[in-house]
Amino acid sequence: MIDRLPSGSDRLDKVLGGGLPLNGITLLAGRPGSGKTILAQQYLFGNATAGRPALYLSTVSEPLEKILRYGQSLDYFDTSALGSSVFYDDLGQMLNDQGLPGVLARITELLRERRPGLMVIDSFKALRVYATDAGAFRRFLHDLAGRLSAMAVTSFWVGEYDDTDASDAPEFAVADAILSLSTEHTAEREMRVLQVLKLRGSGFLTGKHTYRLSPAGLDVFPRLADPLHDASYGGDVERISCGIDALDQMLSGGYWRGSSTLIAGPSGAGKTLLGLHFIFDGAQRGETGVIATFQENPVQLERILQGFSWSLKDPGIELMYRSGVDLYLDEWVHDFLTTVQRTGARRVVIDSLGDLRAAAGDELRFREYVYSLLQRCARANISVLMTQEVTELFGVTRLSEYGISHLSDNVLLLQFLRGDSALKRALTVLKTRGSAHDQHLRQFDITAEGVVLGEQFSPGQSLL
Template sequence: MGDRLELLETGVPGLDEVLGGGIPAYSVSVVCGPPGSGKTTLCQQIVFNQAKRGRRGLYLTTLSEPALKMMRYQGRFSFFDPSLLGEAVIYADLGSVARERGLQGVVEAVMEHLKEVSPAVVAIDSFKALQDLSQSAAEFRRFTYELAVRLSTWECAAFLVGEYSPQDLEREPAFAIADGVIELSMEGTGMVRRRFLEVRKLRGLAPIPGKHAFEITPEGVVVYPRLRPPKEIEEGLSLEERIGTGIPDLDAMLGGGLAKGSWTLVAGPAGTGKTVLCLHFAKEGIERGEPVVFCSLQEGREQLIEVALGFGWDFEGAEREGRLKFLCKAPAELDPEPLASELISEVRSIGARRVVIDSITEIGASVGEESRLRDYLFGLFSALRREGATVMVTQEVPELFGVEIAAVGGISYLSDNVILLRYVEIQSRITRAITVLKARGSQHEKLLREFRITPKGLEVLEPFSEYSGVVSGIPTLVRGEEWEGLSAREGAVLRALRRAGEASAEELAERLSMPLSEVEGALAELASLGYILRFEKGGRVRYRAV
């Protein structure tokens, strides 16, 4: 067995995790990417972090940017410590040497600086700019090989920085001799350009594959390791442990509530009540001593507190007591990976057992590619489950009526439970409908029920048993053939009255989503035919089936 590989921790948040532990101590790595992608900031941050650990750093500039100008701009970052300059961090310019003595002079100058400084880390920025001094591709290839060999024998970690394109990775000699290749890129999503880091190559280590988002903050570069789905199928849900949604009738529809550790998709058009349902879920957790993180990408904290207060729920008090944490982000410039990192951090900070994300529609718009969104959400929900959280997310679907569920990236397929909210037109009246499309491992109710939003919150009503085709958006009143001589409307009223035991005309009209005048007409006919009895109770007229 060979010697264990010595690693240098870069100190860049998230980068060492991506690299697999750090940078090999005596390696040569290329840091490449287009102008403005963050190459110089990343390398200088590594150099200063090493200097703070007692390892000297040497930063060599070439033809692209003088050292003084570079220090002036990098000085705005918190990692830049002026007290380290000249002793722990040394800047030197190779530009004049390159112009006067050519590439061979550059090799000799680099060696002289190495002997003088004895650095643990050295960076040459920009290495690609030196290519303009070569007479041919063969000459630059010989120069690159010679410099790489000399750097590797000096026992320091070297970074060759350059504005290389993805096509250059296939043909430039620097990538063939390099031990590591770190590629920075920028991609546009809508009006926002997001930065990504990918380790294309790193000898002796197993870096996390794929693209990882990063930001340039006042502290410097912050890398967000890609959320990865688990390599193996995770343990199945424990159906013995159930948690409530805060709506008893919905819990009954789900077969006893939600399985602990599951994640539930609440889908529906705008305004159907998705957020209200999530507020119920959060309130139930608060009351049962299960801390909640409520992540909203549509509404602000104050608005959510106000809506909850309208139902009589003191969310602000729960927040003060540490039982509730809001995480609200504007969707316009949403960056999914930093959001996931912050969300998981908030869950850990209060030991959250319930998480709401309202809604994943905004996340889908930011991620772009369906496959990337699917991996992102699967990785996020798996991470939240490992933290012991049960998750409820919302998603807006474009159809106001009908059966299409435009679940972006196969989200409904990934979810444990799916609750669908819809608008329904009944007798020229718009009402709301709720159904459970999926409840993993449960014998859930298959009926479509009416629901309404009251001053106390969301209330689930009776099924639309008098109508067929409700989900399609074209409801049809079921005919009452079992009673001879009755119309479909009269049969529907009679069935509803039999289920209720007794009711007033107003109660039946609300239950059936039918105009009061039509219900009263049906009741009068049913009474004349002897199907129902009319009586007074508490000063009100009521009806009972015979």
């Protein structure tokens, strides 16, 4: 079994299958500003000891003084460790005067003198231009890797590599692990992405994982993609009320515990209100509920709730409000799952899916996340209600552009109808998985009591 080097971040170690290989060579690749230096120093200060110190070696890309100045602004930077367990050295002058042979000699000297457990060379890519030819650079790599292996040193080679370097640069073949840090653009949004390109002798989480940079270092949010799971799905075979008696009757007794429900309809039709009925009904029955919303901030939502004699001060309600601006889907999902686990919630409302879709970047990524999220909730017997806005006010012809309705156990459609010189609201239960349901179109009104269902529309009534 390969020994691991922890990063200080449980989520990053999860992506790496437990951590980076100890005593291996890790290539940190990314454009300037992607956080390579921050991540490298995060590893150093988290693992350096007086007995197995860490070396940070700068070359000719960034002055050592600048690295130290910016490093001191980070939470993990421990000035008391400098000179005892963490050592910095500048190879720039040696590189300019004596080239790669001089650098190799200086590194060999430092290895013997300091006996480090970790070493960073930043920037490693800058060394390549000092080789007399490709063969000389390969010999330098071979000799350096041999010395690091003989001394059992975990090393990080930091460089401003791009996609073309992966097939051409020989250091990619030498490295035991390769981490790519990049930035993806979708319209006006920017999203930082970490990807494991190589991890010798170990499994890891594939795909792109978003991350943020902060004074605490690199905070990674692993991609949520649950495959088919062997665990049982829920243990409670029971119906739970949606909070509206007449709708419970249409659903043949309510929703199944642990099921997922999609409520689709145009703006103002009452989607959020149906979700609030569901959450506050659960709170009255002693079931904690989470309202995850991007639509109304706490002040707006409290104003709405007061009109129906509800309140966010209810001890059984947890509000998770996030702005849709600069939203990372990965970050939101992990925050959501943490909130659900912390509160012990049995019912959750996500209002709305459109905001999550905008943060996803692409349709496939969005569908994978929704599928994985619903599967996790189903296994834990957590009932999920989601809202989805449709663009058509009248005569709705499709529910969603994202293919989410087939993932839901229940699908309810709200729509506006014209009649008697006034707009009417109508509700239809389109789907209840594994259950019979009332398929009639029912008129409903929004009153001080919330949603009140009326009679079904007569066969001869115009529904245009």
